[in-house]
Amino acid sequence: MATDLEVLAVEAAEVLVAAMSGDVRRWRRARQGFLPFFRDSRRVEVDTDLDNDRTRATRPGADQTRLRAIWTGALYECLRTGGQLREGRLRLVLADLAHDPGAVDITQHFAIDYTPPAWYTAQQTETETETETETETETEAAAAVKKDADAPPAAHNTVTGGTQSAVVQAHSIHSLTVNTPPAPLVPPHTAPADHWPRVDQLRRLGLGVRPTRRFASAKALPPYVIRDCDDELSVLLRQAAHHGGLVIVTGPPLSGKTSTAWAALRASVAADSRVFVAGGGTNLRDLPDQLRDRDTTGTHVVWLDDLDSHLAEPGTPGVLARLTHDRVLVLATMRDEAYDRHRFGQHPGARVLSVAQTAEVAAEWSETELARLATVDDPRFTDALRWRGDLSITEFLALGPDLWEEWRRARLAGGRLRGHLLVRAAIDLARCGLTRGSTPKLLRQVCQEYEPTAADPDDETFEEALAWATAPRHGVTGLLVPGEWPGTWRAYGSLVADADRTGPMVPDRVWIRAIEDLAAHDRDESNALVATFRLAFTPRAAGGDAQAMMWLGLLAEDEGDTEAAEDWFRGAADRGNARAAGRLGHLLAVRVAYTEAVPHLTVAADAGVAGAAALLGQVHQHLAVRYFRVAEAEGDASATRRLKGLLRPTGKELGLDPILGPGLDAGMDPG
Known part of the structure; x- marks a missing residue:
């Protein structure tokens, strides 16, 4: 069964081919009407095709059926892709006009353009009687022309356009054609x-x-x-x-x-x-x-x-x-x-x-x-599912921009710098993995780790900053919300999500503060913090960041994995990190690899790393004892005297003082 668009394309092609076969002036008007339709339908220009088909249509024995088929296909494609048409209304219009040879002049006003005015259908019933009368008159005129076609040629006048006061004819008048431009159709008032x-x-x-x-x-x-x-x-x-x-x-x-x-x-x-x-x-x-x-x-x-x-x-x-x-x-x-x-x-x-x-x-x-939401690939939905907390999806999405902008602008002069830093501390701790809440003590300590700013935060007390940050916005949520444990606070999830995507990196010292606070958190959150720490620092270390290697070495040492710690410290020391050289020298000395420890401890001692010089001296003492014993065994009397001076009064071997004792504390200063 033909669709409305297919039927419409057939009827429109009838009108187009009828115009091709008619008077040149009619064809020009029809041609001008069709071209905008093709442009509006995002198709190529068809000026040449129209003109060529006009020539074919006026030849004796022209196959107009073939032309209609060609233009039916072209028009259907335009109608299908153009998306600008009220098919039902235009189809009714063309149904009345397609087979009416005398209606092409009218057709080009509201059909060829393919954008029929909204008022036409309402007016169509009122003009139906007039149209039928005009059609009958034009049909009779056409029959008269056909009847006289076999008569001898006769002189005749054609007056085109304008008004003539008198016409003188030298012979009998067989027909008189007066062509005047069709009266334009003026649309009536349309409803706003x-x-x-x-x-x-x-x-x-x-x-x-x-x-x-x-x-x-x-x-x-x-x-x-x-x-x-x-x-x-x-x-x-x-x-x-x-x-x-x-x-x-x-x-x-x-x-x-x-x-x-x-x-x-x-x-x-x-x-x-x-x-x-x-x-x-x-x-x-x-x-x-x-x-x-x-x-x-x-x-x-x-x-x-x-x-x-x-x-x-x-x-x-x-x-x-x-x-x-x-x-x-x-x-x-x-x-x-x-x-x-x-x-x-x-x-x-x-x-x-x-x-x-x-x-x-x-x-x-x-x-x-x-479940439907989870199937949509959009990072904002991913964040909402993870970070929305007690709020709904739509509340999370709607309030996020307001919360972020208010927090961001609080850092400006005349704003709430201490409140801004307090919220930033909570955001960064959550990004480190402490998502269930932090104590005011830890938040205060982290605030002190940020770079000094031009504004003076002393105008606002910590308590005032906390009250500002926790006040509900839109009656829904504050910048800080209560944590899972009494007396703790955490940043609202949308702030953490936005900072993860657009904010600056968490400063290294904030990470260390968070790791130092591990004892205050349960095993699950501690494990999450350590995993997040590694996730953040391992790519940096792989890229040659000596400081990241240093932090990963300290973490491995704190966990008792000395082999991994030595590897990280050695990588950082090879890149000029003196503190990592001191930590590596300490681990080597502990496992009595004194000869290997000396160059690393020497670098650290020369750089002024606290405790490195004392440990280097102890290592040299142990090496002296070792080699004086070798000399004593070879009969060197002076070696025996020197050896007695190095041994303790009890005669026992020297012990290694933990001047650079293991743990993260020795590496707190990233220097």
Whole structure:
């Protein structure tokens, strides 16, 4: 069965080929009308094809059936890809015109251009009688021309355009043709509602949806994820689009009401439906006038976000009642609290709300919704699933940009520098792996590890900074939220996620502070911290970062893995890190590799590393004892005397004093 587009392409080809075969002037007008259609449909120019086919169509015995087939295929492809056509209306127009040879002049005004004006269908019934009369007259004239075709040639006059006061004919007049330009069709007044934006032109940001954090080339908003209420809402919208009605999407603040309404509307009505978006303070009283005499074959929608702000305006309930009576779809959103306050009691809007259909959007996402979310490849959803804490997905996405911007700007002069540093400390500790909370003592210590700034943080006490950072924003969450243990605090998850993607690296000394605090945390969090530490520093070490090698060596030494510690310290020492050389010399001395330890301890001692010179002296003492014993065995009397001076009064061997005792403390200064 042929589709509407296929039927339309056939009928349009009939009109085009009829114009090709007719008068040159008619053809020029038709040609000018067809070209914009092809350009609008994103196809190549067809000027040459049209002209060549015009030549073929006027030849004796021209195969016009073949021409119609060619242009039917071309037109169908344009109609299929162009996406700009109201097929049903234009098909009715062309059905009347395609087989009417005398209608090509009219056709080029509203058919060849393929953008028929909205007023034409309404006017078509009124002009039907006139069109039939004109067609009969032109058919009789054509028959007269055919009847005289076999008669001897006769002189005749043709007056084209303008007005002639007198025409003198020297012979008998067989026919007189007066060609005047067709009167242009002037569209009557069209309803303003027919010029409202199309539904497929609506953008969520323009409707008031809060922007999310944006990374790299990501779009301003992540993809819409289907909510459990979408099917129910779509049914309500389709019914209201057909019969008229008020549909209200309700839910808590930041639950995603606007996005849900937007998605359901786009899924429930035609893309070319017209929509009026009423912002706050918009006067709704003239909407019935805008909709008067509208194109009733299409759908018209009035969008009212936060309906309660409009209900405060006098006359709004009456306007809503009028719109729904006139079969207009009114789609609105309301917070649960606002809906209950206006719906129940003596509020003027209670009556109109009583006949509204409602769909509820829950703040908390169901397991089914979360499963759908997890299948979408967008980093913002990944962060939301990991870091949202006690908040909903939509709350996390909506509040993230505000929290980040407020924290970022607090560092500026005149802001809250101590509060900024306090929140940064919590963010960095979470990035280190301490995600379950940190004590105020640790937060205060970490604050002191950051580089000094031009602003003086002394104007604000630590307690004042903590009170500012923990105050709820939008009644939902603070920059800092309570940790899992009493008296602890942690940064809200969106700040940690954003810092992971866009913030500076966590300073090395913050990592060390976090590792020093391991005793205050349980085994799981300690393991997470160590794993995160390695994940952060191993790539740096692999890239030749001597300081990263130093920290990894200290961690391995603290865990008792001396073999790994020696490897990391040796790599750092080879790259000029004197403190790593001292640690390596210490480990070598402990396992009595004195000869190998000496050059490393010498480097550390010469660089002023604390304890390195004393340990180097001890190692030299041990080496002296060893070699004096060899000399004594060979009969060297002086060696015996010197050996007695090196041994302790008890006669026991020298012990190795732990001047550079193992552990991270000896390496705290990254120097």
